[in-house]
Amino acid sequence: MSAAQRPIGVFDSGIGGLSVLQALNRALPQEHFVYLADNAHAPYGEKSDLHVQQxxxxxxxxxxxxxxxxxxxxxxxTATAAAIHELRQQHPLLPVVGVEPALKPAAQITRTGHVGVMATRGTVQSAKFARLLGSLQDQARFEVCACNGLALAIEQTTLPSLEESASAEVSRLLRTYTSAMGRFGQGEGEIDTLVLGCTHYVFAQEALQQLVGNGVRLVSTGEPVARQTQRLLESAHLLRHGTAPQHLGSRVQLLTTGHLGGLQAAAQRWLQLGARHCRQADPI
Structure with missing residues (x-):
């Protein structure tokens, strides 16, 4: 197999990264993917930096x-903030793309100058996030909220035994955290742009939009990550050519270190892929 024919690896602590996989698939419809959900060790956002790095x-x-x-x-x-610098040093020949809260795009599009940021505790406490936030202080006012428990609750909505209670918990947490950030809207001083600083939160964006109002822009990272991945592959001459775009199901492997049923339910709900596309990962 030539280098260009090999798959792109994508991983997250759980099912949140499927939102990034969606964007990658739209931008790169000829590419093959291996997605790994580290559910057995989720959520990363509430674990130590050392654990996430390892x-x-x-x-x-x-x-x-x-x-x-x-x-x-x-x-x-969280993994990007804690580990991507060392990861690139360990694998200098491998194109590595991380995600970060989309503060820069949000600062560019806000009209009130007030931006809300929802992210995990691990992300907002990281030095990488602090540097990013500090570099933009003169461009907008940022209201940052560490959303403990939200990624896990979204994750648990894919488990049949927990779906109802987890959905209720997602709703409760969304109300709590949006209320804590302040007033949303397009009036003077109101938050008119909300950054979804965790890939899991994309799967709660419909409920979030209802809470904050249709006039508030929700900004996530999937599309910029897909564009950066495309640029890196192109510059390294690693884009896959010569085949017509096929359905994602023929081009992806979905793996989990945790509960297989959760990944299967998430794949069906958000990728329209059946259980046969998912399997248990080998021990890692």
């Missing part, structure tokens, strides 16, 4: 050795 390095090694990936997308804000 999992990130181990998963990268697994995807390289077992699946021969040609590029790696770290579809997790």
């Amino acid at each position: 999992r990130t390095y181990a998963i990268a090694q697994h995807l390289i050795r077992q699946h021969g990936i040609k590029a790696l997308v770290v579809a997790c804000n």
Whole structure:
């Protein structure tokens, strides 16, 4: 198999990175993907930096050795903040793309100058996030909220035994955190732009939009990550050519270190892919 024919690796602590996979698939419809959900160790956003770093390095090694990936997308804000610098040093020849809360795009589009940011505790407490936030202080006012428990609750909505209670918890947490940030709207001083700083939160955006109002822009990271992945593959001459775009189901493997049923339900709900596309990952 030529280098260009190899798959792109994508991983997250759970099912949140499927939102990034959706964007990658739209931008790169000829590419093949291996997606790994580290559900057995989720959520990363409430774990120590050391734990997240160890999992990130181990998963990268697994995807390289077992699946021969040609590029790696770290579809997790927490893992990007904690580990991507060292990851790039460990694998200097591998194109590595991370995600970060879309503060820069939000600062460019806000009209009131007031931006809300929802992210995990691990992300908002990271040095990488602090540097990003500091670089934009003169461009907008940012209301940052560490949303403990939200990623996990969204994750649990895919488990049949927990779906009802988890959905109620998602609704409760969304109300709590949006209320804590302040007033949303297009009036003077109101928050008119909301950054979804965790890939899981994209799957709650419909409920979020209802809470904050249709006049508030929700900004996520999937599309910019897909564009950056395309640019890196193109510059490295690793874009897959010569085949017509096919349905994602023929081009993706979905793996989990945790509960297989949860990944299967998420794949069906958000990718329209059946259970046969999902399997348990080898021990990592």
